[in-house]
Amino acid sequence: MRILVYPHDLALGGSQINAIDLAAGVADRGHEVIIYGIPGPLADYIEEKGLRFLPAHDLKYRPAPSRIAQIAAIARRERLDLIHAYEWPPCLDSYFGAGLALRVPLLCTVLSMQVMPQVPASVPLIMGTADLGAEARKRHRADVWVLEPPIDVERDNPQISGREFRSAHSVEDEEFLIVSVSRLALDLKLDALVRGIDAVDLLASRHRVKLILVGDGPARDALQCRADDVNRRHGRKVVALVGADPDPRRAYAAADLVVAMGSSALRALAIGRPIIVQGEDAFSEPFDENSCELFLRQGFYGLADGAPGPNRLLGQIEPLIDDPARRLELGQFGRAFVSRRFALQRAVDLQLDVYKSVLEASPAARISEAVRAAGLAASMEIANHNPLQKRRNRNLQQIMLSAARSGEWPPPFDAWSAHRRSTA
Template sequence: APFIPYTMPLVVGTEQIRQVETDAGRRRVALMEPPVDTSVNSVAAVSAATVSAAAVSGGTFRSHWGLGDDALAVVCVTRLAQELKLEGILAAMESVRALSREWPVRLIIAGSGPAAEVVHHHARRINDEAGRRLVILTGELADPRPAYAAADVVLGMGGSALRGLAFGKPLVVQGEQGFWELLTPETLPTFLWQGWYGSGPGTTGEGIPALTAILARLFDDPGLRRALGSLGRNVVEDRFSLSRAAERQVELYGQFTVSRPGAAEAARAEAVAFARYCSYVAGRRWQRLTGRAATDDFNARPVAAAHIPVPAVSRP
């Protein structure tokens, strides 16, 4: 939010956001990437879990939703929202429809949200035209882990992308304006810089053709799927584990408690922040009056969409 006082310590989730906030004048900006519980988010953990209506093993999940042993399951666990999500969800459906002519592919979308009606309508149309269920809508799952465990490929952004990696699945990162990018050793530095999101064309192109080409490459090569799944699991364990996040959190508390602004500096920062807040509130009211207000507000404007370039050398 633009009205957070500049003297307030800030913890952000990507290197790119840290640079943006530092360039804007903040002096105390730290990085702590979103953590993943690698113990409970794994195929082994789901397989060992007690079978219930809310949490079933990956194999049972596939059986429950009519996925045969030969089906290639592309899984997307997401909120069905207009901002950030809907464009990619509809593109994934079209891509799976094209690929279904050659492979036994199914798209599993787990989630709910304000765009559910649009998503359901599009899925029904594709399934009716195909004469079979190419797109499976599970609705919101109390425990989505079995969906990840059952996947052959995961589509996602943000936390959903990281959970897919924790399950050792090849990941195709979803973004906006046609962005699709496969996680590989070559693309990993980009995601460590800007987060698990993107905007505009990726290295394979953009939109439905890009996603179709990425999925076809993965379907053609089971060995590549295994290798990229192992890469993702290693990345999560090395950089995004809960234990690493806990150590970082304690370290940041120590840093911030011994470094505080003076009273005069804090007062000036609060005055500037109040003025910015008033401007923000006035702007939002005007947007609502004119019908241009985004539902998700700040989340509707990711920093990664600004196309700030990846530095030549990734920061540790």
């Protein structure tokens, strides 16, 4: 097969790394795989995997006319058998560029936490959780599969040493190190990051504990301000922001506990670390024998009741600080669980079966669904580029960032809800 894989961007992120790892696995099985996308930090990772990379035009509109034309040209020149797009904007670029006119079979993976209506109903779907797969089947006429984010359990393993990471960041042997590897973004991430800082702030008055945030993004300055306040209160560095790391394996390995969501949580488990899964609205839950089935259904993420304060997370961390035997037990359980259910090679087998099914029975597109998809995308783009909406979004972001700097969290309910709606 000749396959074009189109991640939604090449910034550091779980969805993008999943796309590249699976593409490399498919290539190792003898297929010709090309990665197409807007150049970013993961271009080096693509090269490391030995994959061919075609840079996409960097146009902000979704779908992007220049990328639609580019994909059409690539499909003809490379005689593509299949395009595999990740998330709805690449899906629409591919649908209009090669799916409609050229009839190149198209598959879309959606790893965001909702079923996006912009994906045409004739495009076969891979969803990242069982719950989202069930929801997608209610409205989608093409096939829907569930494939959880894959983890390279050979590359991410418990033999990795975290000693160098602890030394580099002045973590003493007796300090309990909590690590979070995450984009420092407003959407999906900010609530968890703030609650993590606040929980460690309370813990630091009675335990030798440190939180290290590995990552970068638009919320970094605000989170740094909050961390600085915590550090001043305790007269020592309790919270440290150390920037993004394209290879955070040593950060995971250094941790006594990882707080995470999505693929970051799975990578920590593969390295044998105990984790607490975070989400939004104060969601947090340790991964253990009782909660594993919950995370298989809903993914390594969740929504709670938005309760103010960090007490839920604090109450889950504190029992683990003084119980190294339980931490070891959880780490071993998590490693075995991920190796059995989320191993990359198993995911490659499943994805190749999906590719075969798509090639055998790709449902025909309809003009009506093409018009509907274009209309939904155009409406979103018009709203996003409306000066009034832009100003409103900026104001909401400022409210969020102001609360994250040093204010009460969560921010006012109406502002938080409006921000969530504006980014849906």
